[in-house]
Amino acid sequence: MSQQRRHNLYMESAADRIAELVHQDSPDEQPIYAEESQEVQSALGLLPTLQRQSLLLAFFDGLSHREVSERMGLPLGSVKTHIRSGLQKLKHLLAAFREPQEYS
Secondary structure (H helix, E strand, C coil): CCCCHHHHHHHHHHHHHEEEEEEHCCCCCEEEEEHHHHHHHHHHHHHHHHHHHHHHHHHCCCCCCHHHHHHHCHHHHHHHHHHHHHHHHHHHHHHHHHCCCCCC
C-alpha cells in the first residue's frame, strides 16, 4: 500500500472518529464521550474558517469533496487542501488537549 493511500485511510479514520464524538445519539454513550466531544468542538472552533467549514460540510453533512467545492464556491483542489489541513490541525489540537497540564 502506498504512503499516500495509508495517509488517506488514516485521515478518513480520524474524520470518522471525530464525527462519532460530535454526534453521539445514544443517551448511554453521551456521558462517556462528553469530555471528548467538548474537546472536538473546541478544536473545531480554533480552526480557520475555511478549514472548519470544509470539514463540517464533508464529514458532518456528508457531502463529497466536489459537493463541498460547489457549495463553498471554491476550486476542488482548494477544498481538498482545506480538509486535509483541517484534519491535521485537529489532530494536533486534540493531542494538545490531552497533554498533562503543568501547574506553577
